[in-house]
Amino acid sequence: MLVNHQIPGRIRFTPGSAAALEAATRALEAAPALRGQALDITYSPRTRRALLLLRADEALTALAVDILLAQAQPPAPDPGLPALAEDACCQPAVCRRTPPGAECLLPGVCQADRQRGALEHPVLIIARKVANFYLRRLFMPMWLRPWWLAWQVAPLLLGGLRSLARGRLDVAVLDAAAIGSSLALRDFNTAGTIFLLLDISETLEEWTREKSRGNIAAMLRGEDRPAWVLRQGQPVRIPAGELQAGDLVIVKSGLAIPVDGVVADGTAMVNQSSMTGEPLAVRKAVGHEVLAGTVVEEGDLTILAEGVGDHTRLAQIAQVITESESMRAEVHSQAVRMADRIVPFSFILAGLVFAVTRNVRQAAAVLLADYSCAIKLSTPLAVRAAILEAARRGVLVKGGKHLEALARADAIILDKTGTLTQARPSVVDVCPVGDYSREYILRHAACLEEHFPHPVAEAVVRKAEEEGLDHRERHAEVEYILAHGISSTLDGQRVLLGSRHFVHEDEGVDLDPAEESIRRCAASGHTALYMAIGGQLAGVICIEDPIHPDAPRFMRRLENMGLSRIIMLTGDGEASARRVAEELGIKEYRAGVLPTDKTAIVDELRAAGLTVAMVGDGINDSAALTRADVGVSMKHGADIAREACDVLLTTPRLDGLLDTMAIARRAMRRIRRNYGFIVGSNTLFIALGVAGLISPALLALLHNAGTVLTCAHSMRPVLPRH
The missing domain is CATH 2.70.150.10 (Calcium-transporting ATPase, cytoplasmic transduction domain A)
Known part of the structure; x- marks a missing residue:
């Protein structure tokens, strides 16, 4: 146990371990003089230090320090609460649903749970449906077959009647007409074939929908880690699903x-x-x-x-995102509208055929082979399959319309920090000004920055810890000013810490005393962080932001995607931006941009008729992310950026974005090929049926088999390989 510093009512200490922290907490609470003092102890995993707050009394503070120092030899870890804050693998002794001796596949996720959650292979589903349908008919009395079939197709017939009652002539009416005409002609084989293949098509759609929902929901909720609950006064570790x-x-x-x-x-x-x-x-x-x-x-x-479970607000948000009907692709909406618009022409063509041939069977052939069903089913399947394929590559696409926008994107804006550069910058130099020392500047900068979860802030805090500097919290409340910096009060003087724009241009602090240090920092391509105290420049901190190791390959691949504009934006100075642009071969970049500048650039590109993808990870990127046609954020980005984005990269790989763009483009091509196949094949089938060259049963089989093949082609990227 190490007491780092103390002032009346406030003690910062390093416990050394979770067990030591718990022992110290119990000892403090048990001290008679401290009872009723509303002790408040918080622990920071980042700094591995704890903060004790109590009544601002010197005697009580000294007593608390003595108690903490007495905990230098902490007791052995409590066996009832092993590694509570660690991701230990669940054990059969704790998690009863893991079979004895079985290896846990993921922390907190039991093997039995994963097996129960797996979806059946779609080929097995189709085989089972076909076998059930024909085996039932085989062992069913002949007189019962028509009635059994009528019971099976009744929901489809009722669906068509409901659409007619609402004045709609849509795909449901066409399906009902095709089955109804077959039943009227006592062609039960054709009616049965239509019903079976429609059922298979819808089953394939549902399989893809559930598969994508499961994957996306799992990514949103994260791993199902075990939880700790109090049972009979004792902590017990259970799977989160049992809460x-x-x-x-x-x-x-x-x-x-x-x-x-x-x-x-x-x-x-x-x-x-x-x-x-x-x-x-x-x-x-x-x-x-x-x-x-x-x-x-x-x-x-x-x-x-x-x-708990699906009744939490988080689960409800996940459900909204996974239910992407409100965000479905425009091509999906067009397919639905096109399918419904084709239906009246099918009835008109059937009427014309009957008027010419006076043959009911030939007229019915037009209804048996329509264009609508395949178009309406295959398009959403292709979109969902693409979203699921992207999820497997570590990219979460929050709706079909965002996937389509990504496929059409011909301009991309890249925020430099945290996207093209690593999310872990480091302090390379601290340059004091005037009477201030290097240690003073770094110590107080770390004390201010430790309140904010920002990569630059973490770099300053990390540097102070590496040098063993103690951050005594003598400052007043800290105010964070978006995209500018930090403001506080220290010893009665106003303290500023932030960008050149904030300290010099907004606050009017003269930077001339550090001109040489600033020039040297800029020449090296580093970012400068300025600290001012009492209206005077106190020091400059140089931050190095290394380029992401994947960035060079990412840029080469991005250039090969055929985009019209590739622009890098950064709030850093010209020298830092130029260094990164030259190293990565970026021809167009803009330095010193503010959040409002980023949204203005997005609007400028969109006004020029370009489809814009914006990639960023900071709080100051969130407005531009929402303004772009498709906003992309990184997993390590600020929470508000991850919420605002349309596409989330859930791994550090930049290539995931390019993979998803390629997936989106392939999905759109697949949809166009489906249109061609549907129109060509069904036109051929209708012609053969009207000419009487194939029977209605064979016509229905060919048409619906073509629909199933189209659906399978749409799902091909996500179908199991074995």
Whole structure:
């Protein structure tokens, strides 16, 4: 146990381990003099330090320090709560649903659960349906077959009648007419074939829909990690799927909250930006509401569960995203409209054939081989299959319309920091000005920056920790100014920390005293972070932002995609932007841009008739992400950017975006090929049927078999290979 620093009412210390922190907490709570003092202890996984808050009394603070120092030899870890904050694999002794001796496939995900959740192979589904249909007919009395078939097709007939009653002449009416005419002509084989193949087509569509829903929902919710609950006063580790309303759920620092509920015990700082968009963690104490999917940054909570599983707000959001009907591709909507518009022409053509031939069977042939069914089924299947294929490549596409926009994109805007450069910058130099020392600048910059989850802030804090500098929190409340920097008060003087635009242009701080340091930093292509105290420049921190290792290959592939415009944007200075652009061969870039500039550039490109994809990961990119035709964000990006985007890269691979663009383009080509096949094949089938060269049963079989093949072609990217 190490006490880093103390002031009355505030102690920052390094516990060394989770067990030591728990022992110290128990010792503090048990001290008679500290009882009733509403102790508040929070822990930061990033700095591995804890902060104790109590009444601002020197005697009580000294007592608390003595208690902490007495915990230098912490007791052995509590066996009842092993590695609570770690991703240990679930064991049969704890997770009863894992068979004895079976290896856990993923942390907290039992093998039995995964087996139950697997979807049956579509070929097996089709084979089972065909076998059931014909085996039933084979062993069924002849007199019963027509009645059994009528019972089977009744829902289709009723669906057609309901559409007619609403004044609609759509695909449902056409299907009902084809089956009804076959029944009227006592051609039960044809009616049965139509019903079976329509059922198979819809089954393939449902299989693809459920497969994509399952994959996307799993990506949104993350791994089904085990949860800890209090049972008879003791912590018990259970699969998250077994959580029930009324459970007391324990959530330690650094872990996501798995339920919606109310805090029953403890105090913690909770990052709920994934749900509310707030960039900063908020304090949660007894009686406060918490939501699943938010993260405990510091502290521990015991939560009374109210909403679990599919009844949490997170699950509802996931359901909205996976139900992409409201975001379906325009090509999907066009297919639905086209399919319904074709239906009247099928009836008109059937009437003309009957008027010429006076042959009911030849007229019915037109109804048996229509264009609508295949068009309406195959197009959404192709879109869903493409979304699922992208998910397998680590890219989450939040709707069909975004996939189509990505396929049409002919201009792309790339934010430099965190996209083309690594999300882990580092401090390479600290240049003090005047009477300030290097240690003073770095120490107080880290003290300010540790409040914000930003890559540059983390770089400053990490550098201070590497040099063993203690960040005494003597400053007042810290204010974060979007895309500019930080403002606070230290020893009665205003402190600024941020960009040149913020410190010099907005606040009027003279940068001449550090001209040589700034010039050297710019010449090296580094980013400068300026610190001013009392209106005077105090120091400059040089930040190196290394280029992402995948960026060179990514740019070469991007250039080969045939895009009209590729633009890099950055809020950094000209020298830093030029260095990255030259190294990656980017011809068009803009430096020193603000969030409003980014949205203006997006609007400018769209006004020129281009379909724009915007790639960014910061809070200051969120407005441009929503304004672009398709917004793309990175997994490591700010929560608000991940919420605002249309496409989310869930792995560090930049190539995932290009893979998804290629998948989207292939899907659109597949849809166009489907149109050609549907029109050509069904025109041929109708001609053969009208000419009397094939029987109605064979015509129905060929038409519906063609529909199934078209659906299978649409699903080909996601069909199991074995």
